[in-house]
Amino acid sequence: MDEARTWDRRGFLTRxxxxxxxxxxxxxxxxxxxxxxxxxxxxVGLLRPVLDELARDTMTGxxxxxxxxxxxxxxxxxxxxxxxxxxxxxxxxxxxxALNKFMPLPDELLRPAVAALVTALSDAGVHxxxxxxxxxxxxxxxxALAKLLQNNATxxxxxxxxxxxxxxxxGVKPAAVAGPLGSPFSRLSFAEKATVFSVIEAPLPDLVAVxxxxxxxxxxxxxxxxxxxxGGALLEFAAFGxxxxxxxxxxxxxxLIARPVGWTLxxxxxxxxxxxxxxxxxxxxxxxxxxx
Amino acid sequence: MRDVxxxxxxxxxxxxxxxxxxxxxxxxxxxxxxxxxxxxxxxTSFENDANNPLTGFLRxxxxxxxxxxxxxxxxxxxxxWQVSGVGGTTQHFYGNYPRPYPGVFDDYTGPDAAAYDIQHxxxxxxxxxxxxxxxxxxxxPVATAAMGHKEQTFFRGCESLGLPVxxxxxxxxxxxxxxxxxxxxxxxxxxxSADTDLLxxxxxxxxxxxxxxxxxxxxxxxAPRNQYAKRSTDNxxxxxxxxxxxxxxxxKPSTLITDAYVTRIHAETRxxxxxxxxxxxxxxxxxxxxxxxxxxxVLAGGCxxxxxxxxxxxxxxxxxxxxRGVTDHFLDWVVxxxxxxxxxxxxxxxxxxxxxxSKGGLENVGVPPALHAFAMNFSDSGxxxxxxxxxxxxxxxxxxxGRLTGPMLKDLMSGRLENLLSVVVLTDDDVQPENRVVRSxxxxxDEHGPVPKVQMWGRxxxxxxxxxxxxxxRRAAExxxxxxxxxxxxxxxxxxxxxxxxxxxxxxxxxxxVLDSDAQSRAVRGLYIADxxxxxxxxxxxxxxxxxxxxxxxxxxxxxxxxxGGDPWVYADNPVVSTDPxxxxxxxxxxx
Numbered sequence: 001m002d003e004a005r006t007w008d009r010r011g012f013l014t015r016x017x018x019x020x021x022x023x024x025x026x027x028x029x030x031x032x033x034x035x036x037x038x039x040x041x042x043x044v045g046l047l048r049p050v051l052d053e054l055a056r057d058t059m060t061g062x063x064x065x066x067x068x069x070x071x072x073x074x075x076x077x078x079x080x081x082x083x084x085x086x087x088x089x090x091x092x093x094x095x096x097x098a099l100n101k102f103m104p105l106p107d108e109l110l111r112p113a114v115a116a117l118v119t120a121l122s123d124a125g126v127h128x129x130x131x132x133x134x135x136x137x138x139x140x141x142x143x144a145l146a147k148l149l150q151n152n153a154t155x156x157x158x159x160x161x162x163x164x165x166x167x168x169x170x171g172v173k174p175a176a177v178a179g180p181l182g183s184p185f186s187r188l189s190f191a192e193k194a195t196v197f198s199v200i201e202a203p204l205p206d207l208v209a210v211x212x213x214x215x216x217x218x219x220x221x222x223x224x225x226x227x228x229x230x231g232g233a234l235l236e237f238a239a240f241g242x243x244x245x246x247x248x249x250x251x252x253x254x255x256l257i258a259r260p261v262g263w264t265l266x267x268x269x270x271x272x273x274x275x276x277x278x279x280x281x282x283x284x285x286x287x288x289x290x291x292x
Numbered sequence: 293m294r295d296v297x298x299x300x301x302x303x304x305x306x307x308x309x310x311x312x313x314x315x316x317x318x319x320x321x322x323x324x325x326x327x328x329x330x331x332x333x334x335x336t337s338f339e340n341d342a343n344n345p346l347t348g349f350l351r352x353x354x355x356x357x358x359x360x361x362x363x364x365x366x367x368x369x370x371x372x373w374q375v376s377g378v379g380g381t382t383q384h385f386y387g388n389y390p391r392p393y394p395g396v397f398d399d400y401t402g403p404d405a406a407a408y409d410i411q412h413x414x415x416x417x418x419x420x421x422x423x424x425x426x427x428x429x430x431x432x433p434v435a436t437a438a439m440g441h442k443e444q445t446f447f448r449g450c451e452s453l454g455l456p457v458x459x460x461x462x463x464x465x466x467x468x469x470x471x472x473x474x475x476x477x478x479x480x481x482x483x484x485s486a487d488t489d490l491l492x493x494x495x496x497x498x499x500x501x502x503x504x505x506x507x508x509x510x511x512x513x514x515a516p517r518n519q520y521a522k523r524s525t526d527n528x529x530x531x532x533x534x535x536x537x538x539x540x541x542x543x544k545p546s547t548l549i550t551d552a553y554v555t556r557i558h559a560e561t562r563x564x565x566x567x568x569x570x571x572x573x574x575x576x577x578x579x580x581x582x583x584x585x586x587x588x589x590v591l592a593g594g595c596x597x598x599x600x601x602x603x604x605x606x607x608x609x610x611x612x613x614x615x616r617g618v619t620d621h622f623l624d625w626v627v628x629x630x631x632x633x634x635x636x637x638x639x640x641x642x643x644x645x646x647x648x649x650s651k652g653g654l655e656n657v658g659v660p661p662a663l664h665a666f667a668m669n670f671s672d673s674g675x676x677x678x679x680x681x682x683x684x685x686x687x688x689x690x691x692x693x694g695r696l697t698g699p700m701l702k703d704l705m706s707g708r709l710e711n712l713l714s715v716v717v718l719t720d721d722d723v724q725p726e727n728r729v730v731r732s733x734x735x736x737x738d739e740h741g742p743v744p745k746v747q748m749w750g751r752x753x754x755x756x757x758x759x760x761x762x763x764x765x766r767r768a769a770e771x772x773x774x775x776x777x778x779x780x781x782x783x784x785x786x787x788x789x790x791x792x793x794x795x796x797x798x799x800x801x802x803x804x805x806v807l808d809s810d811a812q813s814r815a816v817r818g819l820y821i822a823d824x825x826x827x828x829x830x831x832x833x834x835x836x837x838x839x840x841x842x843x844x845x846x847x848x849x850x851x852x853x854x855x856x857g858g859d860p861w862v863y864a865d866n867p868v869v870s871t872d873p874x875x876x877x878x879x880x881x882x883x884x
Binding site: 202284 | 344347360363366369370371439440444447462469472477482485488503513639660661663665669670674675678679701705707709710786
């Protein structure tokens, strides 16, 4: 790996949040990274939980964007609320579940996607804060990521979604690569997070255009289309989950174990589930039947 | 060999099954999803449990909810809200049965005739369809909707605009009215009590105003299946098809197999013409394949599945119109905030509407909190107050259109769900060949073959479609303001495909239609289509169920005449209502 390419890869891993998350998770200090005996296999094993945690933190940052509360992620985005929000409603887990069940991204699509994301990074010319990190650490992480992807027929969609949000987040605010909380996206203000979605949703964003370059027909436009779909769906699902009974539903008994946060927030069914309401007001103008 | 195989038990398929079963034909209905035989034991009325598109019991997927939902590729910001299972999307619909506007048929000569999608009219007249509309209205049955506070509020807004009240079933001018809906009207304690102990059948009959239409209707408690208030086909036409011998002289009950995913339509050349001969279907549970042959095959798997099945079967597509011309009413959502409660989300999901022939319509909508939050985050205009995504139309609403999210969503919802009045815009949208269903190129084929890809242009609609939508969004905001809302927001929905029509459209020209005027395939004889995909166009904006079922009734007559030498019956007979006690008794005997 030549020096320029090493820095590109470091930038990419940094911007999707992996470099920072790996550091926070102690992965970069592990003997495997510094003086590896079986570097790749060891790091691959360590990388999986790091990716999961990165996805979880990013989804938490997304959840509170839609429904802020009193939690640390809401505070970080500058919209602390006294009443409960998405964290209390279990929305991060709801999103992870939904993304996991929505669709695994096949590696046929993901490998060119990763290449495209790297190209996008190279072309974007975003200046990142100088980070400490030996080139061999970058190379190890990079190889481990490649190995992880190679060993799995599919990559969990939460990881892809988190990578997308973090990549764009560090374009919006390069300093978000480091700081409190576990992902660049979560380190943004509410307005900056909105800007991330404006980039993802833009009719012909440079990023999306670049993504399709690496895809053959008939997949061309499928990846960019999927990302546009994801850009909307992430917000819609976060909203749906935050105001649903997801976190307090017992699927075995098919009953609520507590009042859903969304019901409290909206004043829905103050006395719990009903069979009906005394809401019948008659017929408009007394007309019960029309003909012709 | 069966007489007829019907693929799909949604809004349209069961109509053909019921009508032909009544004539004594041997009808097999294959449904890819579940039959919820005992909703009280299988369902709740909670939004995520019911409506989560990936895991809910009203999702697009097999009966086993631990297995994945069926994937559709959506290469744009959009959503297709499909439901598998007996009843299809009528399981979550609101039971609205408006008639189509006469202007979308080829006999229309009104002064505004040129204002419709005249390139894609129905290849026969409104007068011809009218007896079939009336037949379905009597079967469902359809009635004038009862009123709750959200309807009263909507009407107040319409009154402020000076619109006339429509007092006929057929719409002929801009007007407003209670819906004509297929919801049994409230009697006894229904609608008059919130006491659970008082809302059991038969003390309560008809709609109890529970507000759970989108979560599936299983009320009143204790009612027989064909007495549930909302007339989704799992409560109306399917019970009739399964009990045809009980209520029709010479009737033969249909056979229904669920979790039976049809993966191939078979055709062979007979008398020099390609002719449908049967289907192959896969059991979702055992994953075994089965083949059944029939004299006639009726496709009713929906606007997305029909083209996929057609293309996966290798059937001919000579003019390349299979899957093209999808219409979706290009829905939009406008919401108003009131100082006082306006009854959201109690009562039938929507019981009031306004119509604007040649432009489309509006209807009030009540939904529980998660769906309301979803609806207010589904936009093509970015996030209100932050970015407009190149759109953000302005009008008689507050600020540019866009998502309401974060602190703003919270403030809007904060203890105020009952204070929100939402109105859905139903655009009379043009048939456009670019809006289409194709087979996905993603290597994501499921166990049933390559998956469908639904391409819907959110912005490149025809000028008429776009102008209609803007006109209606403005009227919606004016209605809400006229009713007294303090703030009004337009969301500017991305394509949300809740009403999907015309992907296998019938038409007068061989150049741009898949079906002839009898709903029979031009390319494959003995192959008919009997769901919303057969519609020629978007009906002008009215909800598609009534027209789909009327057309399916007409199609059943055409099948009976051409393939079984029978006579038509709609002009000569009287329909049996789906609540008929003979059906109730037989359902009980069958344990259904």
